[in-house]
Amino acid sequence: MSPRGERRLYAAWRNPDGLIRPVGTLTLRTSGDGQCYRFAYLKAAEQFEGFHGLPGLPDLHAVHESEQLFPVFRNRLMPRRRPDYEDFVKRLNLDVETDPFEVLIRSEGWKATDRVEVFAHPERTHDDHLSMLFFLRGIRHLEGAERATLDVQVGDVLELEKEPSNLVNPRAVLLCTRTDRRIGWVPDCLVDVIHELGERAVEITVTAEHVNPESAPLHMRLLCRLLAPWPQGYEPLTGPEYQPIAA
Structure with missing residues (x-):
């Protein structure tokens, strides 16, 4: 389970045959000092034929950290200023005030122009x-x-x-x-x-x-x-x- 103040999602990649496997994990850590994004590749990334890294994150053996969401994930978020943003989040069963990280998770980061997507870690409810x-x-x-x-x-x-x-x-x-x-x-x-x-x-x-x-x-x-x-x-x-x- 994730520690308090930390939220997590997984990045996945779809190969030309259509198989989708996890390749990395993105965590958002929030504290009194602000927030920090951390991305690390998973062992599966080394074993997935044809995968060579996400755009802007080429080193599979590095741990990447940033105070801002990495562009490969930020570019999967619809800007709030777009007139159709409200309709978009309604399709996700969310509202316009939902924070971007949750919108990214719920939308699964899907884009028609590439093979990258995201998914959430299963949640443990209050009743186990x-x-x-x-x-x-x-x-x-x-x-x-x-x-x-x-x-x-x-x-x-x-x-x-x-x-x-x-x-x-x-x-x-x-x-x-x-x-x-x-x-x-x-x-x-x-x-x-x-x-x-x-x-x-x-x-x-x-x-x-x-x-x-x-x-x-x-x-x-x-x-x-x-x-x-x-x-x-x-x-x-x-x-x-x-x-x-x-x-």
């Missing part, structure tokens, strides 16, 4: 549950999925379906409606958490947290929440690939 928010992925790759998402209502329970035959990622997890209509996938970087919880026989519930209208981009169509009891002694995202390269 593991909670994750994520947007449904890959809607356009499933026949009928776009239309099916329009029938989903806030609060609907969605079913998880493992997909070992997936050629890009054999650990992929599909999401289906209660009527068995496949509507998309859990983001690649979160499927390990689902598999680990499953190995501990933990009951996982996924519900529709926020449903955007048909006018919203497909990658922002359906915001989901995963909720499960937090197993004793369990810490997510701590495997070998999540270890930092630099001490």
Whole structure:
């Protein structure tokens, strides 16, 4: 878990085949002296074929620190002065006063012009549950999925379906409606958490947290929440690939 005064997100990269893996971690530390951003690459970055570093952060073996958000992440934030900013944060189920770091996390840093995105560390709730928010992925790759998402209502329970035959990622997890209509996938970087919880026989519930209208981009169509009891002694995202390269 993150210490008090520290918030964390992970940077991920999508290779040409479509597989998305974590490559680095960004932390925001806040104290009476101000704030500091710290970025470090993870072991997975060295093992991910074709990955050579994020723009502006070329040294995989360095720890980068700055009082300002690094440009590769700052450029993923829509400026508040834009007239459509309010509509944008509403699609994220946030409001205009939400701080930029949270907006970056919720939006997943998605841009059509590159392969970089971000995701949050699972949250531990006050009643010891593991909670994750994520947007449904890959809607356009499933026949009928776009239309099916329009029938989903806030609060609907969605079913998880493992997909070992997936050629890009054999650990992929599909999401289906209660009527068995496949509507998309859990983001690649979160499927390990689902598999680990499953190995501990933990009951996982996924519900529709926020449903955007048909006018919203497909990658922002359906915001989901995963909720499960937090197993004793369990810490997510701590495997070998999540270890930092630099001490």
